[in-house]
Amino acid sequence: MGAAAxxxxxxLVRIHGHDAGSRPSHDAGHTAGGEPSSLREFVxxxxxxxxxxxxxxxxxxxxxKRLLDSRTFASLAAAxxxxxxxxxxxxxxxxxxGKRGEEFDLLVIDAPASGHSLPLLTAPTQVAELIxxxxxxxxxxxxxxxxxxxxxxxxxxxxxxxxxxxxEALDLWRSLRSAGIETSAILxxxxxxxxxxxxxxAWLAKKRVSPDALYYDANSMRQRILIERLEEESGxxxxxxxxxxxxxxxxxxxxxxILSCLGxxxxxxxx
Amino acid sequence: MTMPVSELxxxxxxxxxxxAGGVGKTSTAAALGLAAAQRGRRVGVxxxxxxxxxxxxxGIDELSDxxxxxxxxxxxxxxxxxxxxxxxxxxxxxxMVERFAPDRDSAEALLENPVYQRVAGSLGGSEHYxxxxxxxxxxxxxxxDLLIVDTPPAANASELFxxxxxxxxxxxxxxxxxxxxxxxxxxxxGSTLARxxxxxxxxxxxxxxxxxxxxxxxxxxxxxxHLLEGLEIRVREVDALLKSPHxxxxxxxxxxxxxxxxxxxxxxxxxxxEVKPQLLIANRLTPPPGHEREQAAAQRLRGAPRxxxxxxxxxxxxxxxxxxxxxxALAELRSILEPMDTPVVAIPSLAGDIxxxxxxxxxxxxxx
Numbered sequence: 001m002g003a004a005a006x007x008x009x010x011x012l013v014r015i016h017g018h019d020a021g022s023r024p025s026h027d028a029g030h031t032a033g034g035e036p037s038s039l040r041e042f043v044x045x046x047x048x049x050x051x052x053x054x055x056x057x058x059x060x061x062x063x064x065k066r067l068l069d070s071r072t073f074a075s076l077a078a079a080x081x082x083x084x085x086x087x088x089x090x091x092x093x094x095x096x097x098g099k100r101g102e103e104f105d106l107l108v109i110d111a112p113a114s115g116h117s118l119p120l121l122t123a124p125t126q127v128a129e130l131i132x133x134x135x136x137x138x139x140x141x142x143x144x145x146x147x148x149x150x151x152x153x154x155x156x157x158x159x160x161x162x163x164x165x166x167x168e169a170l171d172l173w174r175s176l177r178s179a180g181i182e183t184s185a186i187l188x189x190x191x192x193x194x195x196x197x198x199x200x201x202a203w204l205a206k207k208r209v210s211p212d213a214l215y216y217d218a219n220s221m222r223q224r225i226l227i228e229r230l231e232e233e234s235g236x237x238x239x240x241x242x243x244x245x246x247x248x249x250x251x252x253x254x255x256x257x258i259l260s261c262l263g264x265x266x267x268x269x270x271x
Numbered sequence: 272m273t274m275p276v277s278e279l280x281x282x283x284x285x286x287x288x289x290x291a292g293g294v295g296k297t298s299t300a301a302a303l304g305l306a307a308a309q310r311g312r313r314v315g316v317x318x319x320x321x322x323x324x325x326x327x328x329x330g331i332d333e334l335s336d337x338x339x340x341x342x343x344x345x346x347x348x349x350x351x352x353x354x355x356x357x358x359x360x361x362x363x364x365x366x367m368v369e370r371f372a373p374d375r376d377s378a379e380a381l382l383e384n385p386v387y388q389r390v391a392g393s394l395g396g397s398e399h400y401x402x403x404x405x406x407x408x409x410x411x412x413x414x415x416d417l418l419i420v421d422t423p424p425a426a427n428a429s430e431l432f433x434x435x436x437x438x439x440x441x442x443x444x445x446x447x448x449x450x451x452x453x454x455x456x457x458x459x460x461g462s463t464l465a466r467x468x469x470x471x472x473x474x475x476x477x478x479x480x481x482x483x484x485x486x487x488x489x490x491x492x493x494x495x496x497h498l499l500e501g502l503e504i505r506v507r508e509v510d511a512l513l514k515s516p517h518x519x520x521x522x523x524x525x526x527x528x529x530x531x532x533x534x535x536x537x538x539x540x541x542x543x544x545e546v547k548p549q550l551l552i553a554n555r556l557t558p559p560p561g562h563e564r565e566q567a568a569a570q571r572l573r574g575a576p577r578x579x580x581x582x583x584x585x586x587x588x589x590x591x592x593x594x595x596x597x598x599x600a601l602a603e604l605r606s607i608l609e610p611m612d613t614p615v616v617a618i619p620s621l622a623g624d625i626x627x628x629x630x631x632x633x634x635x636x637x638x639x
Contacts, residue, residue, distance in 0.1 A: 113292045130386065163626060165293050194585055199576040204583070209571040211561045216586040242589075 004039035008105045012041045013092055015111055015120070040102065042095055046084045049091040057135040085123030086136070089143040096146060117155075118175045121147055150182035156238070158187045159230075161223035166230055173234055186230050187238040192220040275550055275614040276521075276638045280307040284517035285406065286419045289541075291533065294523045295554045297325050298625035299618075300421035301355070302634035303521070307417050308346045308353040309635065315415040319358040319402045319423045329355050330628045336362050336405075338414065345632060354415065360401040367404065371501030377494060386491035403509045410512065519549035526553040526600040526617065535607060548613050553601055555620040557593045 004010040055064040067073050094100060096107050111117045124140035124147070131137055147153050155176055159169035169186055176183050196204065196217040204210050231237050279286060280303065288300045297318055304316040315338055318325040326334040329341045338354035346353055365382060372378035381387050406420050512518060520541060524534040534551070541548050563571060568587065572580050597617075605615045618637050625634060 160293065162293065164295075164297070168292075192589075194582055194589075196582060197576065197578075200579045200582065203575050203579065207575075209563055209575075210568070210583050210587065211558075212564070212590050213583040213586045215558060216590060 001039055003106050003108075007038060009103060010039050010106045010108065011095060011102075011104045012039060013095060013107055013109045014041070014043045015088055015092070015109060040104075042100075044088050044091045046088050049087040050084065052094075053087040053090055053139065082119075082123035082127040082130075085120045086127050086140055086143065089120065089124060089147070090139045093143050093146050096152075111155075117172060118179065121155075121176070121181055122179055148180055154182040154184040156184050156187050157234075158189055160190045161188050161226045163226065166226045170230060170233060183234070185236070185238050186234045187240065188223075188227055188230065189240045190242045191223055191227075191239050192216060193241045195220040195224075275616060276303070276306075276552075279519045279521070279549060280417070280638065281310055281312070283519045284417060285410070285512070285515075285519070286417065287422060287513070287518065287520045288419060288523060289422045289520060290523035290537070291530075294525050295625075296523050297421050298328060298631065298634060299521075299523050299552060299554060300419050301325055301328050301625075301631050303638065304353050304355075304417075304419050305341075305343070305346075305631055305635040306638040307419075308341075308343075308351050311347055311349055311351045312416045313350065313352050313414065314417045314419065315354045315356065315409055316419045316421065317356050317358060317402065317405060317409065318421040319360075325355055325357070325421065328625055328627065328631050329353075331355055335359070341628070343628065343632070358402050358405055363401045363405045363408070366408070367502065367505065368498060371498040371505070373497050377497055381491075381494040381498075384491050384494060387495070403513060404505070407505070407509050407512055514545055520546050522548050522551045522613075523554050524551060524604075526556060526597040526604070528596055528600045528603070531600050531603050534604065538608060538611075538613065551604060551608055551613055551615045553597075553604065553615055553617045556597055556601075556617045557590055558619050559594070560587070560591070 001010075051064075051068055054068055055061065092107070092109060096104065098104070112120060124143040128137050128140035128144070131140075157169045157173050157176070159165040166188075173183055173186060194216065196213065201214070201217060204214055227237055227239070286300075286303060288296050288303070290296050300316055300318065304314045308314045316325065318334065326332065331339050331341065334355055334357035336356060336359040338356050341353040341355060343353065368381050368387075369378045372381060402420055402422055406418055409415065409418050522534065522537060522541075524530060524537075538548055538551070564587070568580060568584050572583060575583075601615065601617060608615055618634075621630060621633055625631060
């Protein structure tokens with residue numbers, strides 16, 4: 001939304017529809033002035049992506065339909081490792097290449113949860129090793145040209161500041177880097193935005209007048225320790241405060257504002 | 272009132288802990304395991320999480336595919352025990368090959384097949400399935416009275432259940448034997464038109480995957496086809512195990528109004544898969560406010576360092592807002608799930624993350 005508000009042609013691509021069901025793509029968001037922004041939203045549905053891919057390879061519509069209607073093909077496609085991920089990324093590459101009728105300056109891909117992101121991004125390589133020739137291999141190479149070009153593609157790893165999430169974020173960060181995929185930053189979300197001074201903490205502990213404040217402060221301190229751990233490896237983390245209780249629109253507007261400032265430090269110069 | 276979890280800990284044979292990522296499944300599975308062991312049962316906890324979280328929390332340096340004992344004074348010395356293990360999907364698949372191959376040579380040939388080596392452990396997105404498969408093996412080994420599986424994070428129950436179905440579909444459709452011998456597709460076709468279009472489909476498949484790959488896949492599929500009968504039986508056995516009255520599904524969720532729909536969808540999808548969740552644990556509730564809150568903050572904080580009043584009021588207001596949201600979510604979940612015989616148990620957040628054996632003991636005490 002930050003990029004779109006600055007006039008950049010931006011697409012938000014939700015993969016697997018994991019948050020949006022099968023919602024169709026549509027215009028999304030408004031600029032600060034209330035006028036429609038240039039943000040478009042796409043939901044890549046893996047079944048539709050598979051159908052598109054088969055149709056593009058087979059070219060004969062009735063053969064593609066026969067194949068897609070076949071339960072045998074469906075079970076093979078569902079069971080074969082990497083196939084769904086490859087066709088999903090091929091659909092993203094199509095959007096990036098302007099093959100969906102629109103050109104974009106920036107695609108923001110809302111990828112699946114951390115444990116699924118690396119298998120998704122490395123699936124084309126694995127499929128290409130298994131099937132080194134033909135249209136599948138060509139599609140895998142085309143996707144990899146996008147994924148492994150640091151000028152085109154970069155990952156922001158998003159986590160909340162909790163032990164498990166931070167460990168997973170670091171694991172993903174390391175795995176992406178060792179796979180040769182560009183990483184920009186770790187973004188830590190839902191941060192508590194207050195903490196006590198040493199004097200306040202000592203006074204409250206001694207007088208036992210606000211266990212709530214000490215509980216809140218202990219969580220806040222723990223978040224800071226986790227962020228330090230993340231930053232040791234990833235460099236400065238991007239930080240977003242807790243937005244619990246605010247409306248989605250207010251949250252989006254504030255996040256867009258913060259990200260538009262932070263975007264410069266990520267070299268996401270989309271203005 | 273008896274804690275609903277007590278019945279599960281004392282009488283069930285299998286507990287499947289499921290939920291979205293980051294809700295505390297691994298630590299809850301460990302705590303449930305410890306609580307059951309403290310009740311005198313022989314417990315095994317299987318995690319599918321490749322990160323060393325469960326091992327760290329239970330004081331085990333490196334978890335493996337094989338059971339490792341957790342040493343704790345609070346576990347009675349009357350045969351009770353707590354073991355932890357981590358899923359190795361590839362090794363589990365290898366054991367299935369060894370178990371169901373017609374002979375040792377066939378098993379070795381398949382295990383060495385390059386296609387098998389690439390796909391084993393991920394065939395059909397099988398991490399979920401292999402977790403259940405490993406559970407089935409462990410039940411057969413009979414070393415434990417209670418097994419608890421910490422499932423991979425799943426955004427919805429269909430993700431959890433679709434892997435066995437995908438494998439089962441692969442078997443039902445005869446896809447493997449068709450790959451091994453594609454000409455069978457033509458034999459299946461009834462009419463001339465159907466034969467013509469299947470011939471075209473085969474030509475297209477060859478064009479899509481290339482002839483060398485097709486040869487490798489055919490060899491793999493031919494060997495794999497020999498396993499299908501055994502696998503089909505095993506798929507049914509695992510399915511029956513999951514639906515058995517000795518098994519209970521426990522959902523873990525955060526009590527957040529934004530998550531209620533997702534939790535209800537997960538619950539409904541389990542029902543559709545003929546599994547009735549026995550319990551929902553609403554995890555990490557904000558602790559209740561203390562009695563001192565009856566007094567106004569300004570009064571309580573008289574004499575505090577400068578600036579304390581403002582920051583404390585802000586922190587208390589934030590936590591009150593969290594409590595209100597959690598109450599709202601809990602009320603909604605209880606009103607819908609409890610009439611469907613899924614009790615909702617709220618577990619308060621501990622002072623810190625669960626990272627040591629004593630943290631797990633503290634969490635386990637919540638189930639008393």
